[in-house]
Amino acid sequence: xxxxxxxxxxxxxxxxxxxxxxxxxxxxxxxxxxxxxxxxxxxxxxxxxxxxxxxxxxxxxxxxxxxxxxxxxxxxxxxxxxxxxxxxxxxxxxxxxxxxxxxxxxxxxxxxxxxxxxxxxxxxxxxxxxxxxxxxxxxxxxxxxxxxxxxxxxxxxxxxxxxxxxxxxxxxxxxxxxxxxxxxxxxxxxxxxxxxxxxxxxxxxxxxxxxxxxxxxxxx
Numbered sequence: 001x002x003x004x005x006x007x008x009x010x011x012x013x014x015x016x017x018x019x020x021x022x023x024x025x026x027x028x029x030x031x032x033x034x035x036x037x038x039x040x041x042x043x044x045x046x047x048x049x050x051x052x053x054x055x056x057x058x059x060x061x062x063x064x065x066x067x068x069x070x071x072x073x074x075x076x077x078x079x080x081x082x083x084x085x086x087x088x089x090x091x092x093x094x095x096x097x098x099x100x101x102x103x104x105x106x107x108x109x110x111x112x113x114x115x116x117x118x119x120x121x122x123x124x125x126x127x128x129x130x131x132x133x134x135x136x137x138x139x140x141x142x143x144x145x146x147x148x149x150x151x152x153x154x155x156x157x158x159x160x161x162x163x164x165x166x167x168x169x170x171x172x173x174x175x176x177x178x179x180x181x182x183x184x185x186x187x188x189x190x191x192x193x194x195x196x197x198x199x200x201x202x203x204x205x206x207x208x209x210x211x212x213x214x215x216x217x218x219x220x
Contacts, residue, residue, distance in 0.1 A: 043094030
């Protein structure tokens with residue numbers, strides 16, 4: 001194993017990458033960084049401030065006054081634990097919208113790159129393999145069909161007691177996929193040297209095992 005041990009995980013919304021990344025972090029004793037949660041927190045902040053999600057002085061002022069951090073597996077926004085507040089469809093869409101903005105990505109990319117430069121981590125998101133940690137020792141692209149991802153999201157929200165509609169969730173996932181892959185700044189794409197794993201027909205344990213097997217082979 002090299003002196004550095006960083007695992008970068010990319011993929012679309014609902015592919016299971018965050019769940020896999022959390023398990024890997026625990027099993028390898030690494031710090032877990034959920035960059036998607038950072039964009040969700042930023043989306044929440046923009047909604048709370050009541051400003052438009054567009055470049056300009058208002059957004060610059062909000063970004064300058066925003067602090068996002070991780071502590072004990074929870075994400076904090078200006079010192080407030082927002083781990084649960086950011087897990088709604090409204091925040092998901094706000095995160096997708098604000099993540100297309102260069103100023104937002106610049107702020108969060110800077111934070112993420114610094115973490116990746118100084119710590120051994122498991123970091124997941126949309127551009128970790130391509131932009132944030134292109135030199136990570138292990139890189140994976142976790143994906144699944146839109147229908148399967150919508151089904152997983154539907155079940156998750158129903159279990160939390162939220163009144164949701166599957167067709168609406170599928171529509172929003174397709175919209176987010178389009179936004180993530182067509183934005184001008186750091187669009188979602190698979191890095192050439194990332195290992196792709198389609199989780200559509202796999203459970204979490206099977207996905208984790210595939211990732212661990214790939215890491216073991218690479219470290220031989």
